[in-house]
Amino acid sequence: DTGVSQDPRHKITKRGQNVTFRCDPISEHNRLYWYRQTLGQGPEFLTYFQNEAQLEKSRLLSDRFSAERPKGSFSTLEIQRTEQGDSAMYLCASSISLSADTQYFGPGTRLTVL
Amino acid sequence: AQSVTQLDSQVPVFEEAPVELRCNYSSSVSVYLFWYVQYPNQGLQLLLKYLSGSTLVKGINGFEAEFNKSQTSFHLRKPSVHISDTAEYFCAVSDRAGNTPLVFGKGTRLSVIA
Numbered sequence A: 001d002t003g004v005s006q007d008p009r010h011k012i013t014k015r016g017q018n019v020t021f022r023c024d025p026i027s028e029h030n031r032l033y034w035y036r037q038t039l040g041q042g043p044e045f046l047t048y049f050q051n052e053a054q055l056e057k058s059r060l061l062s063d064r065f066s067a068e069r070p071k072g073s074f075s076t077l078e079i080q081r082t083e084q085g086d087s088a089m090y091l092c093a094s095s096i097s098l099s100a101d102t103q104y105f106g107p108g109t110r111l112t113v114l
Numbered sequence B: 001a002q003s004v005t006q007l008d009s010q011v012p013v014f015e016e017a018p019v020e021l022r023c024n025y026s027s028s029v030s031v032y033l034f035w036y037v038q039y040p041n042q043g044l045q046l047l048l049k050y051l052s053g054s055t056l057v058k059g060i061n062g063f064e065a066e067f068n069k070s071q072t073s074f075h076l077r078k079p080s081v082h083i084s085d086t087a088e089y090f091c092a093v094s095d096r097a098g099n100t101p102l103v104f105g106k107g108t109r110l111s112v113i114a
Helices: none
Strands: A005-007 A010-013 A019-024 A031-037 A044-050 A053-056 A065-068 A075-079 A088-095 A109-113 B003-005 B010-014 B019-021 B024-026 B031-038 B044-050 B056-058 B064-068 B073-078 B087-095 B108-113
Touching: A005 A088, A010 A019, A019 A088, A019 A109, A031 A075, A044 A065, A075 A088, B003 B087, B010 B019, B019 B108, B024 B073, B031 B064, B031 B073, B044 B056, B044 B064, B044 B073, B073 B087
Parallel strands: A010 A109, B010 B108
Antiparallel strands: A005 A019, A019 A075, A031 A044, A031 A088, A044 A053, A065 A075, A088 A109, B003 B024, B019 B073, B031 B044, B031 B087, B056 B064, B064 B073, B087 B108
16 A cells, blocks of 8 residues: 555646646545645645546636546646646545545645746 | 634644644534644644544544534644654544535644754
């Protein structure tokens, strides 16, 4: 069990560019979550998947944000036309299906938009 | 909807002293409660969780928390802290039906002073 991995760990981009982050969950975990964490705040939920189905996406911050989990394994989070306000840590977590199950977090991707 | 309030944004404490990090929650439904720790430049790691049963929950690294339903609190305690406990601590809640992801507080920065 190698844990949840995220790639890249750091991303610096210019305003207006598109960025894509990848998350690889723990292999037997069906649920995969994306959170955003800004400085001095707790993680804020964005979206989650049960296998390949995206069960909640209304919390995505704008229509510039989208996420996929095409084969129920890894997931990608894309931000189009980045803005300086998108600068944050993007965290991925995975769990087995039950609500009581622990969510295991990856190390995060730190995005800086110049 | 749920919400979490962490009453202290920063808690300085001397090494080997006891510490309590306070957490209050609000919810119209029954919830599960969690404490996570985040070390610098790392993802979140679960310290402990309350699902049901005994209201005193023991976690890793000598931490424990007590669920108090009447006061809607889930305070985290450790009888004797170490320098290595310096980190950000997050309280989180999820509903028992599994319909919502984790809702986090803003975090408490614990600084252990030698």
